[in-house]
Amino acid sequence: MSLKTAPFFNKRLAINITLAASLLTGLASANALESAPPAAVGLSATKVQDFKTELQRRIDAGEMPGAVLMVVRNGKIAVKEALGFRDRPNAAPMTTDAIFLVASMTKPIVSVAVMQLLEQGKLSLSDPLSKFIPEFKDMKVGVEKTNAEGKAELALVNAVREITIQDLLRHTSGLTYGYFDDMLVDKLYLSNNLYDPDLNLEQQVAKLAKLPLKYQPGTTWNYGLSTDVLGRVIEVITGKSLDLALQQMVTGPLGMQDTNFWVEESKFSRVAFSNTNPATGNYLTKPPLKSKPTRLSGGGGLYTTAPDYARFCQMLLNKGQLDGVRILSRKSVELMTSNHLPAGVRAVKTSDVSPTPENGLGFGLGFAVRMEAGLATYLGSKGEFFWLGASGTNFVIDPSEKMITILLVLQPDKMYPNLRLMRNMGNSIIAD
Numbered sequence: 001m002s003l004k005t006a007p008f009f010n011k012r013l014a015i016n017i018t019l020a021a022s023l024l025t026g027l028a029s030a031n032a033l034e035s036a037p038p039a040a041v042g043l044s045a046t047k048v049q050d051f052k053t054e055l056q057r058r059i060d061a062g063e064m065p066g067a068v069l070m071v072v073r074n075g076k077i078a079v080k081e082a083l084g085f086r087d088r089p090n091a092a093p094m095t096t097d098a099i100f101l102v103a104s105m106t107k108p109i110v111s112v113a114v115m116q117l118l119e120q121g122k123l124s125l126s127d128p129l130s131k132f133i134p135e136f137k138d139m140k141v142g143v144e145k146t147n148a149e150g151k152a153e154l155a156l157v158n159a160v161r162e163i164t165i166q167d168l169l170r171h172t173s174g175l176t177y178g179y180f181d182d183m184l185v186d187k188l189y190l191s192n193n194l195y196d197p198d199l200n201l202e203q204q205v206a207k208l209a210k211l212p213l214k215y216q217p218g219t220t221w222n223y224g225l226s227t228d229v230l231g232r233v234i235e236v237i238t239g240k241s242l243d244l245a246l247q248q249m250v251t252g253p254l255g256m257q258d259t260n261f262w263v264e265e266s267k268f269s270r271v272a273f274s275n276t277n278p279a280t281g282n283y284l285t286k287p288p289l290k291s292k293p294t295r296l297s298g299g300g301g302l303y304t305t306a307p308d309y310a311r312f313c314q315m316l317l318n319k320g321q322l323d324g325v326r327i328l329s330r331k332s333v334e335l336m337t338s339n340h341l342p343a344g345v346r347a348v349k350t351s352d353v354s355p356t357p358e359n360g361l362g363f364g365l366g367f368a369v370r371m372e373a374g375l376a377t378y379l380g381s382k383g384e385f386f387w388l389g390a391s392g393t394n395f396v397i398d399p400s401e402k403m404i405t406i407l408l409v410l411q412p413d414k415m416y417p418n419l420r421l422m423r424n425m426g427n428s429i430i431a432d
Contacts, residue, residue, distance in 0.1 A: 231298025
């Protein structure tokens with residue numbers, strides 16, 4: 001660089017630094033949705049208090065450690081409450097910016113990233129998984145049979161067709177988790193140490209591809225490692241690790257500054273903890289990670305806050321955009337929030353939130369969708385979509401009411417009761 005160009009360079013550098021600083025300031029200021037009193041958005045302040053009172057009763061009884069409740073309606077935060085303890089053994093009070101392990105609430109975020117790749121022409125829902133991970137080309141399906149001695153044994157048959165990207169998004173891939181059932185394929189998952197913490201995502205998925213499927217692809221809704229595999233597909237297509245890909249594609253553009261697969265040391269004082277096991281004194285959920293894990297679980301590894309997740313939900317409620325930033329097209333969100341389980345597909349029912357006709361539920365691309373106003377055993381609306389995490393967290397997005405409800409609680413033994421509580425009391429606060 002010559003001395004003649006140096007002043008111009010320095011001036012331009014100063015301008016760029018100023019613009020960057022302004023951008024960062026704008027991003028930080030955009031990290032909070034506007035607030036409004038409940039009555040201003042058609043909610044009952046009395047019913048909101050009733051909901052808080054019931055949560056506090058459960059906290060006082062020792063059932064629930066603490067909770068963050070957030071309700072957003074018409075784009076305004078009407079309820080943002082922290083109750084109980086962020087860390088009960090240490091008497092640390094809950095805060096509205098507490099960081100929770102949200103487990104399977106990770107899945108919708110990964111699913112949105114997959115839909116971005118679809119919009120970019122880098123994959124299609126009909127693409128076979130083997131197009132991106134060749135090890136899944138010729139899969140076998142494990143069929144249990146009874147041998148001459150009366151014992152169950154596993155016979156391997158060819159998969160009738162390949163797993164598709166759509167199968168992974170809607171959980172009809174034939175993959176399972178291994179620890180929700182006791183069939184022979186489940187036992188194979190566990191005996192092959194698929195959850196070894198020293199395995200990275202590429203290694204875990206490669207190991208998984210060597211095991212038989214539990215069901216023929218496309219025939220059965222079964223909750224399993226499908227979204228974890230999608231996380232690896234994202235890595236293969238983008239050439240980036242899953243944490244960086246999600247940060248660049250979803251969480252960064254949305255200003256979700258507290259969402260990641262681990263918690264930075266500077267934020268650790270905001271981590272929420274579960275109750276402890278009286279017999280051992282250990283927390284019921286695994287301790288938070290202070291550094292990047294070896295394996296990035298697209299199916300359940302994210303930590304986040306209620307304000308962060310509310311921004312993600314509001315983007316979906318807004319048909320793919322928030323604060324002038326478009327994450328997905330309106331048509332992609334419409335496709336994601338439609339039922340993708342064809343007639344005749346069997347669902348392995350584990351609870352009253354399983355996507356079965358008797359529950360009035362289907363499954364879209366990343367979350368359950370409500371197909372009927374009735375049949376489900378809790379309040380809600382036709383067209384709402386939702387999911388929950390095994391740690392005890394859950395959310396629902398109701399387009400007809402223009403409403404988002406998030407209840408973050410680390411209570412793994414009460415995840416379904418807490419979902420019903422949130423849906424019944426959360427819907428009861430609607431006053432208009």
